[in-house]
Amino acid sequence: MDASPGYPQPNPSLSFWLQNARNSSLLGHRTTAALPTSTDITIVGSGLSGAAIAYFLLTGPNPPARVSLLEAREVCDGATGRNGGHCRPDCYRNYTHYKAIFGREQALKIIQNEMDTLALMGEIIAKEHIECDFWRDIAPDVPMDQPVADYLAASYQEFVDDGGPVEGIVEQILDQDEARRATRCPAATSAYRFPAGSLYPYKLVAHLLTLCIEKHGLNLQTRTPVRAVVSRTGGWTVQTDRGEFETGKVVYATNAFTATLLPEFRGHIWPFKGQCAAVVPPAAYAGSNMLTHTYGLAYGDYLIQRPSDGVIIFGGARRVMPVEKLLGNTDDCACYPEMTRALRDALPRYFAGWSAEAVDEGLVYDWSGIMGYTTEGIPYVGELHDKPAAFVCAGHHGHGMARIMTCAKGLAAVIQGATWASTGLPECFQPTRERLAAPAQAVVHNIGKQDVVGRAEGPA
Known part of the structure; x- marks a missing residue:
């Protein structure tokens, strides 16, 4: 390695x-x-x-x-x-992780830097009149089982206890029924909403x-x-x-x-291989029924739905592959069939009313890319x-x-x-x-x- x-x-x-x-x-x-x-x-x-x-x-x-x-x-x-075209700051989520390594002061600065980055991104795009489909929204984290929900709740609470800013930034939805209604995800155990954006990178x-x-x-x-x-x-x-x-x-x-x-x-x-997909949604998630937010979902999956054409860009599915096949991998020429299947099958399970897909709907294309991970x-x-x-x-x-x-x-x-x-x-x-x-x-x-x-x- x-x-x-x-x-x-x-x-x-x-x-x-x-x-x-x-x-x-x-x-x-x-x-x-x-x-x-x-x-x-x-x-x-x-x-x-x-x-x-x-x-x-x-x-x-x-x-x-x-x-x-x-x-x-x-x-x-x-x-x-x-x-995935996702400009999504971490407003609390990894605070516990960063604090354990770098201490409270640096952990707070890491979180604040991501909010600063979203603001600077919008500032430069506006200043230079860049047409890149930039869209600001309020995005939810959606845990779909209790261990993930517990981890996010603990990190959120530690962030708050240490003076991390959440007022007017992070909305915590702990009522399960409300979380499911707000996110359209029937398996949601809670939700956290905060500023984010998307664009055409x-x-x-x-x-x-x-x-x-x-x-x-x-x-x-x-x-x-x-x-x-x-x-x-x-x-x-x-x-x-x-x-x-x-x-x-x-x-x-x-x-x-x-x-x-x-x-x-x-x-x-470390090189780390990931996969992402373009998905044409069914009518239940098209037109006036489109998603109004970008998402972080369950176990590391994430998506944006592009306002300009309604196409969903959906990435993740890393949990279906052994880590050894992804870490150190620099091959962005091909996709793993297991990850392609996971990306194809996930959205109908994640979202309520995702009806049967017609011809040319659903996952139409996926690709791979190599990220640079650090210890x-x-x-x-x-x-x-x-x-x-x-x-x-x-x-x-x-x-x-x-x-x-x-x-x-x-x-x-x-x-x-x-x-x-x-x-x-x-x-x-x-x-x-x-x-x-x-x-x-x-x-x-x-x-x-x-x-x-x-x-x-x-x-x-």
């Missing part, structure tokens, strides 16, 4: 988002025919982390003159382009990158895997199959594949302690949409010389010497929406 994750597969599956972006001008994009001879800053990876870091660098104060972004495959072809990334290219001179090079980054006096030499060039600073936005170029992350950032369930963000002018933003733990925007903004400021304290980010996100020296462990358990690699404190 501590082996190098290697490189992204050359012929991956196409997600719902990528299927519907075949007209993108960024497919195969290379801003210049040849690689630059030198740059001020080079970003490796073109998912939301890479795109947002480029955006905040180039639109911030004293922007660097020459920024390059290298992508091994196509733009947004990794975890961001394969996720590829469109967000494509807009940010296009803006950076057209207005701020970003040099984007797709189909250019980085094979090595070698220290030199005053910076780094970036080596690719198309040649090499010099850069003053380098940023690794490589998520599950970070340990390929940075071996010190082996055993700390503690939080990302690595900051300057590498033993590599001056090298920075990382990776290991978002299948929860990047609720973390990346603030992480990218903070990291861009740090790259430009700001202090960590000025970013407002949790100190525990930093890739410190102590954090990377800690023994690696890979225990996977499930808390609410997300599987967590770390200590097994939640319901299995």
Whole structure:
């Protein structure tokens, strides 16, 4: 499990988002025919982390003159382009887990950061007039058995007892009948509602990158895997199959594949395979009967129903596979039939009145993607302690949409010389010497929406 994750597969599956972006001008994009001879800053990876870091660098104060972004495959072809389109902060759920590892102060900061991320996401989308189907809603967590309900109740209570903000943010529905009525889930044991959102992730990334290219001179090079980054006096030499060039600073936005170029992350950032599906709902969940919220369901499943077309994006089903088949797996070319069946069968069981599906209704397509899980369930963000002018933003733990925007903004400021304290980010996100020296462990358990690699404190 501590082996190098290697490189992204050359012929991956196409997600719902990528299927519907075949007209993108960024497919195969290379801003210049040849690689630059030198740059001020080079970003490796073109998912939301890479795109947002480029955006905040180039639109911030004293922007660097020459920024390059290298992508091994196509733009947004990794975890961001394969996720569930869910922008869903954790408003209480994993508090107990974080507190056990990092203490009360940091646990509260981790939860607050996710609320800040949702707000910043909405702010940037509005400021830049980004058409990415962004939708704000009040989303429920829906436990469907007593162990999950007990875990969520305990975490909620500990969060409240420690001064965590819930007034006007989290609505707790403990009456079982009311929870079932409010969620349309006949097996609900309770529910927790809080702010969330959804969007079309590829469109967000494509807009940010296009803006950076057209207005701020970003040099984007797709189909250019980085094979090595070698220290030199005053910076780094970036080596690719198309040649090499010099850069003053380098940023690794490589998520599950970070340990390929940075071996010190082996055993700390783990590839983890997930699956997601596009579902055409029956009439009972279409038109005026559509779901009005996004959901976290039962045992790690989650969904959004897109207001623009009514298609449900539904992900999860990890519990049907042995962990060993998912952890360390970098194959996003194919899906596991067992997970496909679980995704197909779940919604009729979860939701009341999900009638028999007509021709072309139900699950119409599913795909796989590779997430970057970490031992503690939080990302690595900051300057590498033993590599001056090298920075990382990776290991978002299948929860990047609720973390990346603030992480990218903070990291861009740090790259430009700001202090960590000025970013407002949790100190525990930093890739410190102590954090990377800690023994690696890979225990996977499930808390609410997300599987967590770390200590097994939640319901299995």
